[in-house]
Amino acid sequence: xxxxxxxxxxxxxxxxxxxxxxxxxxxxxxxxxxxxxxxxxxxxxxxxxxxxxxxxxxxxxxxxxxxxxxxxxxxxxxxxxx
Numbered sequence: 001x002x003x004x005x006x007x008x009x010x011x012x013x014x015x016x017x018x019x020x021x022x023x024x025x026x027x028x029x030x031x032x033x034x035x036x037x038x039x040x041x042x043x044x045x046x047x048x049x050x051x052x053x054x055x056x057x058x059x060x061x062x063x064x065x066x067x068x069x070x071x072x073x074x075x076x077x078x079x080x081x082x
């Protein structure tokens with residue numbers, strides 16, 4: 001269950017302060033200092049958890065801000081969908 005938006009499947013989840021994210025934040029015009037917590041990178045929504053039609057072989061997360069077309073998702077918390 002994800003109370004802040006849809007469950008996302010992300011290729012990686014990194015700390016917001018990771019230096020590898022700085023350039024990505026700059027391209028997306030996201031103020032680096034405003035981002036905290038975990039950030040999902042290259043994400044897509046999981047729409048039918050538990051139906052067998054969707055699987056996530058990377059990291060499933062629940063994120064509070066998914067408004068960057070899957071490039072990044074902000075405020076993420078890893079979840080277990082198994």
